[in-house]
Amino acid sequence: MVSLNGDLRPEEPPNLYSEVWDLVSSIPDPEVPCITIHDLGIIRALNVIKNQVMIKLTPTYSGCPAINAIELAVEEKLRENGFIPVVERVLSPPWTSDWITKEGKKKLKDYGIAPPPPVTNIEENSFFSTQSVACPKCNSSNTKKVSHFGSTACKAQYSCNSCLEPFELFKCI
Amino acid sequence: MSENLFFSTIELADDHLILGHRLSEWCGHAPTLEEDLSLPNLGLDLLGAATNLYSLASNLEGGKRSEDELAFGRIEKEYKNCLLVEKPNENFGHTMLKQLYFCVFMKLFWNECNSSKNKILAGISAKSQKEMVYHIRHSGEWVIRLGDGTEESHFKMTEAINELHPYTEELFYMSEVSLNCAKKNYLPDRLKIKKAWEKEIRDIFKEATLPYPSIVHFQIGGRNGIHTETMGHLISTMQYLQRTYPGQTW
DSSP, X not given: OOOBOTTSOBSSXXXXXXXXXXXXXXXXOSSSTTSBTTTTXXXXXXXXXXXXXXXXXXXXXXXXXXXXXXXXXXXXXXXXXXXXXXXXXXXXXXXXXXXXXXXXXXXXHHHTEEOOOOGGGOOTTOTTOOOXXXXXXXXXXXXXXXXXXXXXXXXEEEEETTTOOEEEEEOOO | OHHHHHHHHHHHHHHHHHHHHHHHTTTTTXXXXXXXXXXXXXXXXXXXXXXXXXXXXHHHTTTSSOHHHHHHSSOGGGOOOOHHHHSOOOSHHHHHHHHHHHHHHHHHHHHHHTTOXXXXXXXXXXXXXXXXXXXXXXXXXXXXXXXXXXXXHHHHHHHHHHHHGGGGGGGGOOOHHHHHHHHTTSSOOGGGGHHHHHHHHHHHHXXXXXXXXXXXXXXOOGGGTOOOTHHHXXXXXXXXXXXXXXXXXX
């Protein structure tokens, strides 16, 4: 129970872990700012000991340039709030688009990016697969793939045959 | 052992760095806007894997040289990449074939490497393997589309096969350091995946109506630091920033 008094400070200190969690989990992804790094599923561990915060982050793709910016943002946010950050980059287990939260998938769709379908639906080496992706604007499944790659490594380009809008798909990996 | 694993890791890292650099050269020159986005993105994945591998190599060396120094501070003969990845870019189909050869190999290699005794290598394997599947889907579709395309695209793909295929044998070359690592289950035996590689490439060529060549004389040398003429040119461009302003980090 936390009640607020006049100067908007909690009367009793809230749980330290949840305070840190709130700080870190709300940091937006620099390339897809509509979702947070928690929505993206890249926070792999968080541990708070006194004012030291140990956090493990994993990159979405090996060459994702955003991971450096994200690590810096996490460190900055924690320092600003009086914590000592210890950020570790982990590769294993490898990130999968299945780790994007339900909330994250909804935010992506609202933002105009089709969320990734579950990974199990993808066949290895399926050339020219015509996997159906619903248009995030009009929900039509009459869409076509324009390119495997979009503005970032994690997105592919599609266009909708019904509403004729181009859109991006957050790739399934 | 860590010295063997260091040099074997360098072989892998150099392959990724050099091919990634070749892909970056396409930026602004690809035949369509979509491909202009694709090729540097594919290059980024390869550079990302190279970063992970150089970082591991740096640790194995006890931090003597940083990953940046390993990537950009060595001279030509110290690079142990296979010759295939340094082949200069020609037409788009030529690049797609080069990617396909390399990525099918790496997918199979990483698949075996998942059980490496070195935990970091096992982690890099699992991550990179998933990305290779994606890369193969991209380059494989293009090889099929161009091989089974117009008379001209079919001719160009056949030319690319004749030029690049002799360089594929080196993917399976086992240097002394790699043999030692394979014996200790740190890295897979490259020869063991040759059959699977040939089958995948043959299947794709069949769909692309392209001939699978029978080549007697293969080109090797890179694993021993003996490179083609173009390697020096590549390195002089790639290392320009690091040589001009030493100590930059990526």
